Amino acid sequence: MERLTFDLATTPLRELNTFLHNDAKAGKTSQVTVLNPDGAHNIAVGLDCPIAVDVVGHAGYYAGGMNKSATVTITGSAGTGVGENMMSGKVHVKGFASNGAGASAHGGLLVIEGDAGLRCGISLKGGDIVVGGSVGSFSAFMAQAGRMVICGNAGDALGDSLYEAVLYVKGSVKSLGADAQYEPMSEADIAAVASLLDQAGLDHDPKSFKRIASKRSLYHWNADANQEY
């Protein structure tokens, strides 16, 4: 099927998103290239069909947000909230991503080949995130379900108030958040990391990752804790 190109230097963003929401969903094409994104916000948000969207350049806020079924690739960097609240499909950032990447994603895979900013995977609800570089502080804060693979380092308070999401880190962790703890890597963990790295196209030894999960000590209110956790 023919690949369609939208040049945002000459075409309004709304035209692109309208096409992706209507015509693309009706099967008019399965491949779209977006040129000159130039940091525009909301590129390819709310997609709802198995289309491939290649954004050539740097995207602004919320690129690929609320994605369902589509594969959105950004060759440059992504602004705040890339892949936010994704349901399924894949968002792949070749460069770095700013704060709140993959926030509250319910499903799908977010790949960031470079570094991710602060609060990556905050309130993750079942999606998977693979970061080739490092993540900033407060990443995976209150993450409820899903997995995060971090090939570089993590900042402060990784996995603070973690629920049932599982984090795998290869590099150093500046500090763990409240209720996050290291756990032994099982064969199933190694297989999970290997599979996610493979899907992300990143080459690391899955055995070199550490597993971080919830201690579950914050799950129930403890009146005797006297505000000490």
Add this chain to the structure above:
Amino acid sequence: MCGIVGLLVKTPALREKLGELMVPMLIGMTERGPDSAGLAVFGNPLAENERKISVYSGLTEDGADFNWLGLGHALKEHLGVQVSVEPKGNHAILSFDVAPAIVKRWIAEHHPKLHILSTGRSIDLYKDIGTPAEVAARYGFAGLTGSHLVGHTRMATESAVTPDRAHPFTAGEDFCLVHNGSLSNPNGIRRMLEPRGIRFETDNDTEAACRFLEWRLREGDDLETALQKGFEELDGFFTFLMGTPDKLALIRDPFACKPAVVAETDEYVAIASEFRSLAHLPGIKHATVFEPAPEEMYVWNA
């Protein structure tokens, strides 16, 4: 929300194009800050004994029709000071070879509604209410030349939309600061500085940060030490961009609540709140683009 932009050119040829390159950067931040805009530009310094002040007449009854040349004549008549005047509507740059306090005191006594925007040997400062495009056109920003500048587009959140509360803020000589964010302890900073004889002109939180850092520099701190003290004393959300005659400096609060992106090539360093203000720059496709880390100091030399 607000937008910040900064540009430092590394090659002499680009100094002539500083304003032209910057105007789309400033306009690109209109959605982040539509109510006021401003910038400070640093160029070749005046001689050691000379000073210039940027003065704003928009708060006087005459506004943009203010008689700037008359002001120059009056200063000569009353103070015996030779003043060169470069008027641009409601703005003028006055240059002279006496201590600036003498000129500023006379202006404060005789024209209390004139607002002094900046003082120094290198800095010219412009700021006013209006969209970035309107303010840029009002003062001919595209024609500005120099080695580096800092600019700001404002969406006021904590003090009124007035020209004097627009950014950049200045303190002392040849120092300016723009801010995206909001401080939570500006009044504490004021209470600490005011007994030391430091006078505030507005109730704006950014002014507290500006006067705090300039006070540290005046006390002998180098820029890096002053910024470190800023991290310790200033509480709240901030991306600060600061200019001195030979430096451009950037810091972000530990939570990186307010954005910043840097693009660097062999020819320039450009900083903006978002990439969309950098997208038009020459060679941007091959620039090194990165997000400055929280609680780190970034200092570039002009």
